[in-house]
Amino acid sequence: MNRRDFLASAGALGLMGLSLPAQGSIQGDLAQTGRGVWESWKAAFLSADGRVIDGLQQQSSHSEGQGYGMFLATVFDDAASFRQMFQWTERHLAIRPDALLAWRWLPGQANPVPDRNNASDGDLFYAWALVRAAARFRDRTYLERAQEIAAALAETCILPMPGRSDQLVLLPATYGFQHETHLSLNPSYYMPLAMREVAAATGTPALAACALSGEALLHEIASEGLVPDWVDVTQSGLRASEVLSANAGYEALRVPLFLIWSRVPDHIAVRRMAAVYERTVQPGIAVPTVIEPLSGVVLESSADPGYQALAGLTICSSQRGLGATIPPFSPDQPYYPATLQLFAMVAVHETLPECVPL
């Protein structure tokens, strides 16, 4: 039984429901079948005023969380929640003179946004959510806002790779990651599917070009080992970060997820991670979350279902089997793995319908 057989049989049964984007799966419309999971996520992490709360990080909210939450609201066809999150974000994080968002908001402080620097992954997901919302909720104002963000990202955070003028890199933020000798990049900020959809919908080709370069960059990084949380890019090439985390940790966990979601499951970065998961993961037991990139030694592990979901998805993608070892969603885990678990769910729905949870 392979993926083609599975899709053929699902199609023969007339079960390939249509959803956004126009990709079918046996689950039908995720807005219906996954409603319980979405409501559970909202109850755990979304406040009544539209703030996505990251309990682990001082109950803060950040552009990443707001963008993630708003994107999920479009998937689950939840216009009201989307609007709440959007309004809160615009009111509290859209305080920069440019169109980008301040990266974090801290509750209970006189100045809740002490650092007005942005986070390009948060901006990217925010823009992607707006693009999807414009189509799902048929509201063009969302698209206009997405266009502003995309243009600002292209303006301030996309630049040629040092030593390779034909390739572009995505800076993690406007400030703080360009150094005299190198750039510090976070490979997990590359979400090729999001970059391409935003590029197409907003007319920002730099984002699409950056997506292409990003995939090539990830390929180059993964050819040496697991993709780490941070890398340095110099005129002479790539090197492990000397200051930031050089392990494949909580940041880099997203890399295989985003590549699978972007329909490049055969990417070497996915295969590398899949090999580690296949070697170490036992279903129902803690999965690796921090790994030494070259040796593959597991430094930390976690039993949070969200991280198990990433492992299950990656293994299923690699093995081309039917069914994935993805656990049920639990709202008792922190915001980050919980949200990644919903992303895994969306990725399965949109790209790997045979990887439904066993």
Place this chain on the structure above:
Amino acid sequence: MSCTKQMRRAGPRLLAGLLALAMQFAPVAAQDASDSLIPMPEGAGPELPTDVSPIDLQERIDPTRRVVAAQDATDADRQSWVSPLRLLDLGYPMRGSVARISGEREWVAFDVYASAGADQQILRLTTVSGINNLPERSYLRISLNGTDLGRRNLEHVESFGAIDFTLPPDVLVPGRNRVQIELRQQHRIYCGPEAAFDLWTDIDLSKSGLLIRRDSESVGVETFLMALAAQATGVRPVEIRGLESLGADAENWRKFLVSRLNQVLSGAPVAFRFEDYWTADPGERAHARITVLPAAQSRMRFATGGDGAVVMVLEVAQGENPEDLLAAIPQFERRYQDALAPLVMPERNIPFAELGARTEDFSQHYAMRNHVFRLPHDWLVLTAAKARIELDYAFATNLPEGAMLLLSMNGTAIRLLPLWHGGGAPIEAFPIDFEARLMHPGTNVLTLQMFVPGNPPDLPCPSGESPVLQISESSTLHVPYSPAMAIPDMDLAFATLGADSLRRNELSARAFSDADVLTLSAALSRSRETQHASVLHLIAIDDLASIPTGHHRADRRLLEDTVLSGPGEAALFNENTASMAQDPFMARRPASQPFTAMLTAGWDEALGRARWLRDRVFPHSGDQLNAWLAEQRGHAVLFQLDAERPGEIWMLRSPESDIHTIALAIAGARAFGGGPKGQVSVLTEEGHWNNWFAPDRRPVLLEPWSRQNFRAAMGNLVSARPIFYTILMLGIALLSALVALRLVISTREHKT
């Protein structure tokens, strides 16, 4: 450096590609710009920072910011789980996963599933005993597949505690294993039958069974059965995931899986719930589930799910026959859990051994044994014909006065044998005659109860008591001849209910949800299929009019009271009924009435007696049914009032009832007897079936009249309405006498 400037340096080839990509996405729908949802930021935006604070940057790139405070998941994840004991006798009271065993000496049988590959060296029992138990003299002894594993005192009194038994090698076999526990309990203060009723031990079945190390298991069909047993403990539903993906085939698969998995697993019925692939954590760790995936080719496999549950994965091609897919696995062969009680043929001396009874020595002060047997469905005796038990037994000498053995048939006492005179020698073939009409076609229960007072009763029983009574399996039961006759009774229809027997209409959907129907279906799935399955109509209180009542007239309000009163009201009802009977003022009230009232009361009394006589001559069940119903309270009521529809039963349930309790009672009655009979049956709060038999039901001869059957068949017909036939005969006799008298007078008249 501006990114845009850098972009301008990018090659034209790249730009062309990007534009082509952009063309693939359709523009979103236009929207009135005035309908903007974007609120303005609070206050004027400050200027962008020219640099970033090292502290801010450090917080953002801190690799530990996503880390949860020290998770000690390793130990927890590697903990063992339990392949639980499956209680076989559904008659024991259950509360969730906890079974209560009462009495001084009890044997309880369980099944436990094991796999070949798992590391299973410990059999654990998790128990708590009542405060009246004397721990030093209360113990349990356990055997596995006939091998004694040892004895432990019942020392856990205040809270549940574990008792572990190490398994000898080669005792456990893959698949189903039989566990038997002997419980000996002794009262810490008193001795005797009353004290025995206060003795109990609870066994938490969810934590009792084979200890399985999580990392030792190899996933296969046996592991799945172990996990399925663990999942089903305490009536936790088993999840079937993705069934709807099979489209039109889903219903067929639903019925098959519910039926077959209930047949595979012994013990209480297995409940199911149906989910999509994406689920939220139910809070409790799942042990087992079934996941259905549409596929081009069908196959079955077992895997471990992401949450550690053992999953039976069914890859199903369109049009696949469920039976074919599971045929390769012997463990999933059709198996019936309600092994039918032994059939007793009339006019034969049937040894107790054939009823499943074995020679037993009793050393306790109270014991009760039920022996279930079946009589042919065309067997019927309503006359005073006698059945006979020839009892082989022996009892000890010098038993205290009051020691006795009580024999009952279907709840009616048939003989009380004193055990305090004589004794010391075997008594063989002691004849006990009883009225055969106490037995019914279908299932019957012969009950033996032993009472031996404490000696003395106000001190703890002495330890190491020797047997006081032995009842031999060579004792026999003789059932008299019956012509092939039948009488309206729901017993036959109840015995032939199957998984497809349930019927629901629009109104009853309010009272019975899909899950309820499935739970009942699961209980009925455990029986062997019959060629002519009967029908169980599930009805709502609003739909009482749909019950065919024949000539009976059941009072709707009384029916509603029977099932609408909650347990609290039922207790109050019982209390009031009892107190009214004992109320001296109630007794005196008629005497204190004035003369006119007394006259009225006398008239009412006369009318009552006249009605009584009328009911005997022309039995009319309406009033009697209503009088009976007025005294009933319970979870559910079963009806079969229309004799013209013998294959159908109607069920009404209390809105507050637990469907699992009803399902368990149905499954238990089908396996162990004592179930619904007659025309109306109420499942009481205590889990018993109270039955009402219409006094005017008439037997039917199912074979031609002959010289051989005439006497017995006529006897049954007359016995069904004795006073009617007596008066009829008297009338005929009187008429004959009058005619004769007239003849005599007319022949002696003088003609002038």
